[in-house]
Amino acid sequence: MQPQLSVKDSKRRTAILEGNLWKTIMILAVPLAIYNLFNYLYTFIDMILVANIGSSQVNVVVFIDQIKSAISAFGVAIASAGTVVVARYYGAGDIEEARKNAGSTFILSLLISGLVAIITVGFGPMILKATGATDQIITDGLDYYNIQMLSTTLIAINSVFIGLEKAKGNTKIILMLNLIVMIVKLTLSIVYVYLFDGTVTDLAMATLIAQGLLTIIAVLVMFNKTNIFRIKFSEMKLKKMYVMPIVKLSVPIFFGRFLFSAGKVAINGLALQTHPYAVGALGIAMNLHGGFSALVNSFEESEVSVISQNLGNKNLKRAMNTFKISVVYATVISVIGLIILVLAQDYLIPLFSSSKPGEELTLEQFQMIKYMFKWEKYSLLTSTMISLITSLFIAFRKTSVSFFVNVIRLFVFRLPVLFIFLNVSWFSQFVAHQYEFVGLTMFISNTVTMIITIVLYLIFNHKIKHYGYEGLSL
Template sequence: MALTVAEKDLKKRELFLEGNILKGVLTVCVPMAAFQLLNELFRVFDLAITARINPESVAAVSFFNQLNNSVTAVGTGLSIGAGILIAGFYGAADYENVKKTVNTTFFLAVGGALLLAISLILSGKWVLRLANTPEELVEIGWNYYRVIMVNLVFVFFNNVYVAIEKARGNGGRILGVNLLMAAAKFTLSGVFVLIFRKGVVMIAFSTLLSNLLVTLIGIYSLRDPKDVFGISLEYIRMDRLFIKKLFGISLPVMAEKFAFSTGKVVVNSVGVDYGTQTVGALGVSNSISALSTVPAGSIGDGGASIIRQNIGSGKKDRALKVFKSVFLVDVAWGTLGFLLTWIFLNPILSVFSGGDAAFAQLIRQIFLLEMLSNIFLAVHAAIMALLYAFGYTKLSFGINFARLFIFRLPILFALKQFTALSGGTAMGIVMMVSNGLTGLFALLVAMVVLRKEYGSGWIKLLLH
């Protein structure tokens, strides 16, 4: 089959490889940041709606969402690894391998999601006991858990679809699709909870339906089997060398995302000793912080695709300049997000607390400390773009493993065992210290990698 590349895709490829670097970065990264910001608003909206039920429901949703994040980390890692390969092949104009990677990744993602969903539903009660889930949260959230596990199939597919659009440079399309998803999500959740007075299960169900909408859009967008990015079963390749290459990049990212999300589950399990409301408050604080930190990560993801395309095209010096632009955009976004969440903290707290003054104060205790380190996470996001693009996924795993298991959990255990700090203060200190140290550690790793790739003159080349 003769493969074709759409004219608009070729023009974007030319921009990334030949055009203005900052324009290319902003073309992809700003819509990607807005896309991820909407995703976080989904979570914020869920928690805000849930707060209208009771604080215990907020704790349940926060707890189960962290479990869900641990599982979806597998699909996220696979899609990031595939996106790295696709961007490299696309930059090198190796369209056969682009097509093969697209279709094989879809097959692996959907098949893996089906197996995970079935096994996690069947073993759900055992999984929840392993995660030290309080009985009252199990009672509130068991059906919520089952619905979000079914939702995995659509989430895994959508992750791959977004990775493909990212590699093509279609940040605007990603944003447009997510706006539709947001409209569906907000409408359904509002109707189910605020009008019909349903519980947390219908919040999960509205998430499932909105993800299904994106899946259908993705299938329609990639319907042309002749297009280099189109779905075509005949291009599924399960040969050993290709699978080894795909998983060689993806597995460290999967492990990184899974370890980080699972570490959060462990943090929640320890936090239960401070009370279930502390777990809920930590989840809310994380969600508020994510309004600035997660879009920064998405900017890094979009930037990684452009860096990788230039590496694939043999333009390594240009790839370094792309990284510089990604770094500056990330830090600018992180700084802006920090300032906005600080300025509007009181109205945000009033939305999340559901009128519970004690719960609002608990959220404030954690967030005022956590937000101090958010700019370090913007630095971390830019460094991840560099490591992903150059294929140093084992180093990215090491940084994020250290974030949880060296910089966060030991400090949490120490504060719990050796101090009399309140739950809110202890959790806030843990988040602040671990995030700050992670950003500094990532910066040191980046310096080592840049010296290895560009020699001792990398600073001069970067600033040129």
């Protein structure tokens, strides 16, 4: 016997499968957009707080956070794959199978992310050294690193919870709960820095506490009897029939995300060779457009759930239209954001200067950030398109495309290009400073990868039109 949907769950499911797509996508995306925006704001404010501790600490945080991003790929990949599987069954009306897959996603994510966290903390200094961290970064940031690695387990659990709520189209609860968490995180961070003259380690502890609060709430919701995807302790077993489809989908997502993030760590290592502040400057440049990136990412996140549910409901045309509508919304926001950021950059960059004597941004550092942003701002368009297209393929269970795109983006068009720029002296005549190659390389890799993903989409769209998908046709 299938579990009965609540009135709210039933209305959301009907809207996703039968309602006006433009309206449905916007309704789902708005809570995610607000959540992502606030998430960005606390990251933005965190960076300002780090800069206030000392400009030298910016390098520490940016470098280690990139490692954290790579390690988080384990749990996030499982959550992403689980969301696709659960949403398919949910769209098809097979609620019991959706619920059992939700439980498998949770236990798999918990076990793997927990094991990875133990390993990364145990071999912390070796990992930092191997990724190109300077002695100063290791000395100043080891405690920060350890806490951030522990937080990846909580992030994995929270990602599963968020993914399951997205699968239901319940994006409002994601917004409400995360707003509470962000308020806790920001309050603790500000208190640590301004009242207790805290360090970056204290900021990491604030993150751990905030993520821990969300984890407690997430577990209570996921195991609640009223939850349509309720996870039962008695069923928390790794059964092959449920685990293997999730693993099969998650492995390409994981390797794509992990290698891309790990490669960005390598990029940071090369960037440090051009200038001690290059990594910090690049991190700030990325933060400048992060707000608008957060807004457009909401359409990517809602896109996967809507497409997956409609494929489960055997509506291929509606699934493809979801992607097209998401592209329109995201492109409009990206263009508006690009214009605003170009006009406001000179007012935003000084926010990242410390008020402590001797720790203020120097003129050279200001110009470095501005140059990095000269090229980085275009990722608001290029990275958005890449994410939307790869999410389309993930929703269609073609996760190997996501892996391929991430690999070529980094290991074909980014790392080799930067290495050549830095080691072939002929290119030096075109720049005044070596660090300029870092920003230029990011632009080249993002732009070329976007072109390739668009070609992949056009090929896929052609096949869908002529041959259909899993017995479905347009």
